[in-house]
Every structure is written in structure tokens, then in C-alpha cells.
Amino acid sequence: MSLWPTEPMVQASLVAIILVSIGIIFTLTYFKKWGWLWREWITTVDHKKIGIMYLICALLMLFRGGVDALLMRIQLAFPDLQFLDAQHYNEIFTTHGTIMILFMAMPFLFAMFNIVVPLQIGARDVAFPYLNAVSFWLFFFGALLFNISFVLGGAPDAGWVNYPPLSELTFSPGPGIDYYLLSLQISGIGSIATGINFLVTILKMRAPGMSMMRMPMFSWSVLASCIVIIFAFPALTAALALLSLDRIVGTHFFTMLHGGNPMMYMNLFWIWGHPEVYIVILPAYGVFSEVVSTFSKKRLFGYKSMVASLLLISVASYLVWVHHFFTMGSSAGVNSFFAVASMAIAIPTGVKVFNWLFTMFRGRIRLSLPMLWMLAFIPTFALGGATGVMLAVAPADYQFHNSYFLIAHFHQVLIGGVVYGMLAGLYYWWPKMFGFQLVEKLGKWAFWLFNIGFYVCFMPQYALGLMGMTRRMYEYPSGMGWNGLNQVSTVGAFIMGIGFLLIVAQILYSIRHGKRDTTGDPWNGRTLEWSLPSPVPHYNFVRIPEVKGRDAWWMMKQEKGDEATSTPSSSIQPIHMPNSSGLPFLMSLAFFVAGFGLVFHQFALAAVGGIGIGICLFLRSLEQDEGYMLSPKEIRRIESAQGRL
């Protein structure tokens, strides 16, 4: 099989990829930046840098997923359009969904975990810095493997849920599905490691005095999300592994012949899949909790009930998975159980919404960008939750299932919840990451366009769903009465696209013109990350702070006033730091090679990758990595450059 594609669209993408790669290589060589890239980024184990790398990847993937979305919306703008053929449409909705959940939402969250959690809990790094780098590079190479599929052999085309028997070898013989299986498997291992890493970080590395009930709400939400990752992701690992065995070894787990049972895949997939939606939404709740209290200049209302509802949701998220296939013939008893359980999740969610509202009540509200996204989130998410409850009514779901009503529901919770949440977090913590603020004006334009675009795009889809338009159709005849609403929806999608571009423009413009953040505390924040200079030095805290209550930084400011930020020079002690390492990158590269070999059933290549992984593991195991000490002199130099001495 020749790898050079024959279709114009694929050829164009390939040429674009090659040109961009050449451009990057040229720029790096011209400016002699290879050594810098290797030392400062590729081998780093610093959680803040890893967070920034996650962020860049997430934004790139948001762009790619967004382009996919616009292509689909163009195709659906008019009846009988021939813009995309059926095969391309299938590939594009599959890559769109998979990328948005696994290669956009997940790294966006992990960016926030990495950048914020250690700073909020007063730690110098995560529990396992080396493992953290492994997680990132596994994600990176998983995403890379997924993204090259479109130009090398064909993208997966069985939907982001990848149900058998369609995804079995008999019906999908090409490499597309294998790309899906292996890239998700590789990045999934990284996600599990991240879950473990941050749970241990939060449990074991809090500053003295920070009891669990004094922990900032974002860190609580990360804790809840990590618990769900730990108990849900292995089910995805299993589902992917068994389907891979079917395809590569010839077993019969989910085939139509020899006793296979495709329903088993669906169960395993959604035992991960439903908790997954809570993995991505819980940290967004956390961001909103931080934002609402900072920008209302008040303590978070109902802290304890916030914690309780987070934990309740994380447990309950395991008890609802069957609502994704009410129509597949379970008994009425089973369907009823899962229907009621699904609806029950709305209760703790409602508690949180009221707590946010009460936090704002009589607060001194500032309408900065993070707060705007927070405010837009509440009605959007409430409506999304309400349609969720409608879908959870099992008999009614026979009507809604797999229609555009469902599409509108989950975009409303995922965009209105997760994307708004991550954007709020991005704006909120941006100065902390980069040391300058993003200009408000462009951001406000982006905000309004994105929001209006959202409603214009998705409200019509509820109606289309009720009018019988099913998901995943690549064209529809005129005369169904769907034309107008589809056109409106496409217009909305483009408005959102412009909104996204304005965010990019805002970032680029602010790099030159943004206001420097010299205080480290531009929003008058309440939690410990705002006690540090921006950007934060690589050791985070000169001295690990003593925490005396919730909103620790706020209390310190009340107590000490302007003195709160300065460090007495005499108190500076040497700091123990972990060493950088190239092994996480190399090991993940080996994973990539092994995955690529398996995609094309080239077992020799896969074995080379496998041996590479083994060697890296062994080298790491034999390494006595004790880190290094940062001298007080060096620390004093850095601190005084930040004006902190």
C-alpha cells in the first residue's frame, strides 16, 4: 500500500503539515534554539512548564477540532450538499469528537492541574515530577499518532465511541480504527498516571496547617476528578485492549461471529465514558468556585456543601452509564434504575449552582474576563443540565436518542461547562503563568461573539432533533423542513469560530501590549498562588508558607498588609530540586513507534518500540536520581530580581 494519499483534501493537509514542520525546523535551526528546546522544555520536570506545554497542545487541538466542526457545519448548511463525501464526513465527526474530549479537554484540564495545584497547596512540585513528564509525553505522542492518521492511511471513521461491530476488522479493514485504539491507549496510560500523581500530591504535599478543609476549592475539584480518573480510566484501557485484540490477534470479544458480544464493549466504554464527562466538568466547577469568590471579594459560600457535592458526584458518576444506551434493550427495571440515578446527579449540581449564586449575593462584583465566562456558564449549564434530565427519562429517550437533541445537550454542557470553565481559568491564571495580563477589550469581543455564536449554533439543534434529524447524517434531502434551522446553526458555528480567533488575536496582541504583572497578585486573590511573583520561580516557594485558615493568602494580607510578600533574606535555606531527564520523552517516543507499528500490523517495528520502552524503564530503575540543591545565593539572586527581598 502506498502511503502517498490520492485525494486532494488529504494531499493538501499533508502538504500543510510538511510545510509547517519544515518551517518549525528551519526557525529552530536558524535561531539556534534546539539546545534550548531540549534543556528548557523537552527534558523539564517542572510542573509549570509541563502545564504550559499541555496548554499549547490543548489550544492547537481546539483549533483542529474547531476546523473539523466548521467543515461539518458547512456540509450541513444546505440540503444535498456535496462539499464532503460520506467517508470524509465520517472521518471528520470521529476525529472531531475524539480530539475534543481526549486531546483538547483532557490536556486543558491537565494544564490547569499542573499550573495551579502545587502553587495552591504550597508545594514545590508534584509528588512525582518525573512521572508527570512521562504523562505529558505519553499524551503528546498519543495525540500525534491520532493526528497523523488523516494523512497517513486514513482517519478513524466509527465515531468517537467507536462501537463494534462496525469498528471490527470485517467492517473497518483500514488502519483508521487502529490509530484510534492505540493513540487513546497511549495517552490513556498518561492520564491514569496523572490521576495518581495529583491525588498523592494533594494528599501528601500540602503546606503545614493546610488541613483538607482549608484547601482551595479548585484543589478539591482536582482531587475529586483524580479519584474518578483512577477508577474509570482502566475500563477504557480494557475496552480498547480487547477491541485491539479482536483486530490484531483475531479474538472474538465483540465480533458478530464465534460468540462475540458487542454490548460488552458498550458497557465497558461507558463505564469509563460517563465518569469521563465528570472528570472534565469537576475541575471546571473548581475554576468557577475560585473565580466567583475572587471577583465577588467574598469567601466561597457553602464550602462544606461544595466539597460534599463534589465527592457525591464523583461516586454517583459510576452509577449512570447505562443511560447512554437505554434503547439497546435492557429490562424496564434496569432502565428505571439508571434513569433515576442520572436525574439524581442534578441535585448536588444544583447545590453548587446555588452556592455560586449566594457567593455573588451582596458581593463586590468585578466583571473581568474570568468572571464574565463564569456568569455565562451558569444559565448555559443550567439549560444543559435540564435537557440532560429530559434525556434521562428512559421512555422519552427512545425519541431523543442519537438525534440532534442529544448533540445539543452535550455540547451545551461540554462547551458551556468545560470550555467556558477552562477559558475562565486561562484568563484567571494567565498572569501567573506568563507575567502579563491579557488585554480586556479584545477578550470581551471574543466573549460576546463566542457566547452569542453558541446559542445561535446549538439552540436550533434541539429543534432539529425534535423534528427527527439524527446525528451523524452527512446530508439530508430538501423538504424535511430542516433547511432554515441548519443554516442558522452553521452561521452560529462561524460566529464561534471568529470568537476563537479573537482569543488567539488577544493573546498575540497582549504578548507585546499586555500590562506586566509586577505584583504577582493582579486580581487581589485569596489563595496561595497569588502570594508568589509572576511568573513563578522554578522552586515556587522560597519558604513553605504556614497556613492558618481557608483563603490563606487573603488572611496573610489582612494580617501583614504590604509586608506579606517580602522574604527576610536571612531566612533563605537551600532548596532541593528534582533533575531534568530526557527519558520521559524517549520512552514516549518508543511508545509512539510501537503504536505506529501495531497500527500497520508491522510487528517488527512494534517490537523495536517495545524494546525501547523496556530499556527506558530499566535505565530509570537503575538510576539513582537524588536531584540537586539550589544554593541560597542563587535563590537570593532570583528573588531580588523579582523585587521580593
Add this chain to the structure above:
Amino acid sequence: MALAQHEVVRAQTEANRPLEYDEDGQRHILGFWLFLATDLVLFACLFATYQVLVTHTDGGPVLSELFELGGVTAETILLLTSSFTGGLAIYEMRRGNLRGLIGWLVFTVMLGLAFIGIEVYEFVTFVGEGATMQRSAALSAFFTLVGTHGLHVSFGILWMISVIVQLLRFGIQPVTARKAFIAGLYWHFLDVVWVFVFSAVYLMGVLG
């Protein structure tokens, strides 16, 4: 910097906790318990799949007729004993006895190898009788569940060998003590999983 026997014991009593539980060690051990939780969920999924598919033989070989309890009982005894000897290794480690530690680890590895040997023999026999992984869903599920456990055990053997190498090079100190302890945890975990494999797959297969 290897510690001599009495130093190990003194370091432990001074800190009022075993050597492997220094600050770094506590983090790693907690992290490893969480990893075991994920592995447990993975096995739970494979068990569930097995239970769903075990009757789906597609007219091919039936598992309960293939099973030879003799070999499996031997496997069980080997693995249970190896878990015990693994425990003895950690016991010796806490007493600061490097030779005892390494000796018991080597013994544990040998028992593990014997276990894998019998398992491979069983698999080869099955395949010889036409009961391959590709024959039916029930067989796919069987080989995958039991094979995944077997792969874990094989990985555990390689891991313990690597720990032995490190103990020989660096002696007992907080890092190697931690690694030996964690490898031991992993080994006990595989033993527990095996008890479930033995009862849910083999015993229930033969009895049911």
C-alpha cells in the same frame, strides 16, 4: 551508601517507622497503592467480560472440559508460597539482613518462574487440542484474563530481578528498601488476583 545491618535497624527505630517509609517512601507507597487500585479495576473488567462470555463457546471446546485441576493447583501452591517468601524477604530487610533479603527474593523469583512455566504448558496443551484464542469468545476471554495475569507475573519477575541487581549494587538504603517493598506489594497483589482467577475461572468452571 549502603547501610550496615545495625544501622538499618537503628534508623528504623529512631524514626519509629520502617526504612522504606521515609518521606519520599510514603509518597511512593501511597502512589503505588493507587496504581494497584487501577490495576484492580482493569482485572475487574476482564473478570466481568469473562463471566459474560464464558458460555459463548460457538460449538467449540468447552472450558470446563479442558481444565486440568492438577496443574492449576500446583500453580496456586507455587504462587501462594512465593507470596509468603516475598513476605519473608521484607521481614529480613527490616532486620537489615541483606543476604536474607536477596536470598528470599531469588527464591520468590524461582517460584514465579515455575508458575509461569506451568501456565505456558497449560496454554500450549489447550492450543494443541484446538482450543485457541481465536476459536470462540469464551476462549478469547479465558486466555486474555489468565494471560493478563500471567503477563503481570512475568513483569513482576523482571522487576524483582532489577531490584535484586540494585540491592547488590547499593545495599539496603531508603531507596532500595522502598523499591523492594513496592515490588513485594505488587507480588502480593498478583497473588490475590490469582486467588480470584483460581476460584472464579477454574473452580467454578469445574464445579459449575
